[in-house]
Amino acid sequence: MEAPLLSVNGLFKSFDETPILQGVSLDVEKGDLVSIIGPSGCGKSTFLRCMNFLEVPDAGRISIAGVTIDCQGLEDAPPKDLSAKAHELRQHVGMVFQQFNLFPHMTVLENIMLAPRVGRNIPADEARSNGLRLLEKVGLEAFAERYPSQMSGGQQQRAAIARALAMNPQVMLYDEPTSALDPELVAEVLSVMKQLDAEGMTQIVVTHEMRFARDASDYIVFMEGGKIVEVSDEDEIFENPKDERTRRFLGRFQ
Amino acid sequence: MSAGRRFRVLGGSRRLARRPWFPSLLLAFVLATAVRAEEKTLRWAADPNSNAPYGFYNSNNKLTGFECEIIRAIAKEMGRKPVFVKNDWDGLISGLGIDLYDCVIAGIEITPAKASEVLFSDPYYVTFEQFVDRRGTPPTSSLSQLAGKEIGTLGQTAALKMLEGTPGVIVKTYPQEVNAYQDVANGRLFGVLLDYPIAKYYAASNPNLQFSGPPFGQIIYGIVIKKGNTALLQEINRALAAVVASGEIRDILSKWGLWTPTVAGAFGQPEAPSLPDTEYQSFLAAHAVKPSLGARLQGYLKFWPLIVKGSLMTLQVSLVGMVLAIALGFSLAIMRVFGPWPLRWAATLYIEIIRGTPLLIQLLIIFYGLPNIGLKLSPLVAGILGLGLNYAAYEAENYRAGLLAIPRGQMEAARALGLTRAQGLRFVVIPQSFKLVLPPVTNDFISLLKDSSLVSMVTLLDLTGVYNRIATQTFDYFGTGLLIAAIYLLIGLPFVRLARWTEQHLTVDVRRPAQRSGLFALPGIRKK
Numbered sequence: 001m002e003a004p005l006l007s008v009n010g011l012f013k014s015f016d017e018t019p020i021l022q023g024v025s026l027d028v029e030k031g032d033l034v035s036i037i038g039p040s041g042c043g044k045s046t047f048l049r050c051m052n053f054l055e056v057p058d059a060g061r062i063s064i065a066g067v068t069i070d071c072q073g074l075e076d077a078p079p080k081d082l083s084a085k086a087h088e089l090r091q092h093v094g095m096v097f098q099q100f101n102l103f104p105h106m107t108v109l110e111n112i113m114l115a116p117r118v119g120r121n122i123p124a125d126e127a128r129s130n131g132l133r134l135l136e137k138v139g140l141e142a143f144a145e146r147y148p149s150q151m152s153g154g155q156q157q158r159a160a161i162a163r164a165l166a167m168n169p170q171v172m173l174y175d176e177p178t179s180a181l182d183p184e185l186v187a188e189v190l191s192v193m194k195q196l197d198a199e200g201m202t203q204i205v206v207t208h209e210m211r212f213a214r215d216a217s218d219y220i221v222f223m224e225g226g227k228i229v230e231v232s233d234e235d236e237i238f239e240n241p242k243d244e245r246t247r248r249f250l251g252r253f254q
Numbered sequence: 255m256s257a258g259r260r261f262r263v264l265g266g267s268r269r270l271a272r273r274p275w276f277p278s279l280l281l282a283f284v285l286a287t288a289v290r291a292e293e294k295t296l297r298w299a300a301d302p303n304s305n306a307p308y309g310f311y312n313s314n315n316k317l318t319g320f321e322c323e324i325i326r327a328i329a330k331e332m333g334r335k336p337v338f339v340k341n342d343w344d345g346l347i348s349g350l351g352i353d354l355y356d357c358v359i360a361g362i363e364i365t366p367a368k369a370s371e372v373l374f375s376d377p378y379y380v381t382f383e384q385f386v387d388r389r390g391t392p393p394t395s396s397l398s399q400l401a402g403k404e405i406g407t408l409g410q411t412a413a414l415k416m417l418e419g420t421p422g423v424i425v426k427t428y429p430q431e432v433n434a435y436q437d438v439a440n441g442r443l444f445g446v447l448l449d450y451p452i453a454k455y456y457a458a459s460n461p462n463l464q465f466s467g468p469p470f471g472q473i474i475y476g477i478v479i480k481k482g483n484t485a486l487l488q489e490i491n492r493a494l495a496a497v498v499a500s501g502e503i504r505d506i507l508s509k510w511g512l513w514t515p516t517v518a519g520a521f522g523q524p525e526a527p528s529l530p531d532t533e534y535q536s537f538l539a540a541h542a543v544k545p546s547l548g549a550r551l552q553g554y555l556k557f558w559p560l561i562v563k564g565s566l567m568t569l570q571v572s573l574v575g576m577v578l579a580i581a582l583g584f585s586l587a588i589m590r591v592f593g594p595w596p597l598r599w600a601a602t603l604y605i606e607i608i609r610g611t612p613l614l615i616q617l618l619i620i621f622y623g624l625p626n627i628g629l630k631l632s633p634l635v636a637g638i639l640g641l642g643l644n645y646a647a648y649e650a651e652n653y654r655a656g657l658l659a660i661p662r663g664q665m666e667a668a669r670a671l672g673l674t675r676a677q678g679l680r681f682v683v684i685p686q687s688f689k690l691v692l693p694p695v696t697n698d699f700i701s702l703l704k705d706s707s708l709v710s711m712v713t714l715l716d717l718t719g720v721y722n723r724i725a726t727q728t729f730d731y732f733g734t735g736l737l738i739a740a741i742y743l744l745i746g747l748p749f750v751r752l753a754r755w756t757e758q759h760l761t762v763d764v765r766r767p768a769q770r771s772g773l774f775a776l777p778g779i780r781k782k
Contacts, residue, residue, distance in 0.1 A: 052670055054666055054669065054670060087672065087674065090669065090670060090671075090672045091672045093670075094670070094671075095667075095670035097663060097666070097667060097670075099661075099663055101661075101663040101664060101666065101667035103664065103667070103668075103681075103682050103686075104686065105685050105686050105689075114671070114673075114681060114682075115668075115671035115672055115673055118673060118677050118681060119671065119672045119673050119674075119677065120672075163671065164670075164671070167671060167672055
């Protein structure tokens with residue numbers, strides 16, 4: 001059997017002595033769409049940010065698309081090659097933020113072209129045509145020359161997805177991608193993610209959108225207190241949660 | 255050595271914003287040692303701003319004064335060509351130390367303290383302190399009579415020392431003798447104690463003032479030569495002796511109305527002047543007339559080339575200095591925000607030291623101090639470097655604030671896209687911070703433009719130097735001040751407009767989202 005595309009083992013992380021992650025492990029197969037849900041402060045965002053080393057874990061092992069980083073004892077003596085390793089790992093991982101984090105001083109197309117041009121030396125023509133293709137894919141072909149400030153939140157988030165896709169990631173991470181959006185703009189972002197799922201993209205989504213989690217996910221991860229409490233089929237977890245804590249959390253959404 | 259020097263402020267305004275030292279004529283003899291024998295020159299330095307009757311520009315814009323004539327006579331006697339080097343008062347002695355010229359003749363009093371720092375020629379003039387008060391006041395026969403009274407003088411003069419040594423006297427120091435005498439005339443001050451030549455030129459013709467009491471003390475002026483240059487000292491002393499013996503010095507001092515029994519006695523010559531005091535009379539005549547507005551404006555036209563030259567110097571020093579400040583300040587900010595700890599530490603140290611010490615001192619160290627360790631800079635380079643290095647510290651703090659104001663999510667997005675930290679800085683963070691720092695940087699440029707007036711300390715003739723030159727020649731401080739202030743304003747305005755324009759055009763698309771994400775990102779608060 002093929003190794004999972006993404007594999008996390010025994011992840012620990014504390015901020016200022018406060019434990020946030022306490023031994024989190026998760027395997028994700030290629031093409032899966034996984035939703036991570038859980039109450040505020042349960043560590044789900046930190047978990048996601050650890051996957052591409054925006055936060056450096058205190059302990060644990062992360063392996064994505066063949067790049068493995070063992071974090072044992074990083075706290076005491078970070079190895080010299082950690083940032084090089086993290087850099088290598090990020091080449092396979094795209095990330096989308098709650099606040100979009102588009103670069104406000106660049107047009108949408110420039111936002112998309114920057115990383116391929118600067119990080120990979122892709123020729124300008126190629127980066128441009130690829131960028132336009134991605135904008136078309138997220139339905140923003142008419143917005144290439146706009147600045148982020150001239151677009152709605154939903155459009156900005158779709159542009160951010162296109163920007164991440166421009167580096168041809170094997171895994172896409174979403175950190176509450178619709179939380180900053182007006183309700184009527186949420187759907188356009190989710191439909192892009194569904195479309196990517198249909199095309200076989202591997203996606204991990206930290207979300208509060210229970211409907212989306214239930215409709216689109218291959219399975220759902222429920223976290224609480226820095227641990228994964230339950231991993232379950234999307235219908236199963238909503239209709240028949242095994243764990244009392246899951247039941248309590250989901251009860252609030254009924 | 256400045257504390258030991260005695261300098262006289264002659265005539266009028268020194269720099270308005272600066273501490274008035276003692277304007278005196280520094281005649282610098284430059285020993286052109288490298289020049290071939292038949293072309294030997296004598297480079298002498300002085301600060302000719304407001305230095306009548308020592309050395310000053312007269313109303314025809316010609317350098318004149320009794321020290322000026324004496325040094326020319328000496329040069330002639332030595333068979334050398336006199337070459338005048340202008341220096342700001344405060345730098346006259348220091349300039350001697352770095353061989354900008356070879357000697358200084360500027361009403362500097364010979365004292366034992368100073369004699370250990372420099373060489374003094376034999377005396378070329380001997381005088382005393384003259385007390386001046388309002389006409390009709392009972393005569394003052396000794397300084398102790400002045401106890402309890404407010405007495406004015408100039409800073410760092412022998413007169414000041416004498417007043418401070420007299421118990422009970424309330425001493426007031428003035429930047430310019432003109433103001434001191436004016437305050438006596440209008441009753442704000444009881445009297446003024448200053449060197450006789452100053453009193454004669456600035457107080458004697460005023461009908462509201464009177465000379466009161468006997469000569470106080472004795473002051474002996476000598477030409478100042480760099481320590482160790484005894485060959486030149488002997489050469490000058492020989493020539494000076496000849497100028498005295500031939501009676502030429504008596505002629506010169508008589509013309510200027512300065513041949514007093516005191517100096518006659520010192521030289522062992524007859525007390526009567528050998529010539530009528532024509533120079534003194536023409537000085538009085540030139541300043542007795544209040545020119546009409548039209549004549550005054552016409553007078554300024556004469557100075558137009560000088561004003562243009564000074565403006566260009568100010569502009570040049572300011573622009574190049576600012577470019578240096580921006581480049582260095584930017585590097586310092588990057589070091590301080592993103593560098594490893596040794597760089598961070600070094601940048602912080604630099605910024606704190608530079609911001610915590612006066613620009614004037616920094617300039618003087620660069621120009622006069624560095625030659626001691628073998629680094630001799632031209633005045634222009636020193637001026638630009640002084641301004642640039644100083645303002646770099648302020649620019650660094652501007653940029654640091656700008657860099658820190660960019661939401662953390664911007665760098666995270668860049669890293670998440672697989673860019674390195676350096677790439678994220680260069681393409682994402684720095685371009686955004688540029689817009690944020692534009693207003694404060696513009697502000698600093700305007701400050702720098704005005705602070706550039708300090709470069710006259712290192713012998714450059716900038717706009718403020720031009721102000722001094724014109725004001726002390728025309729005695730129109732007010733009008734000249736307005737004119738020069740207006741020119742500073744005119745130079746600065748285009749840059750303010752340009753910055754505003756740039757700011758508007760850069761931020762139109764950018765400002766809103768930057769503020770929005772900044773508001774939501776709550777930098778420093780970690781997500782759990």
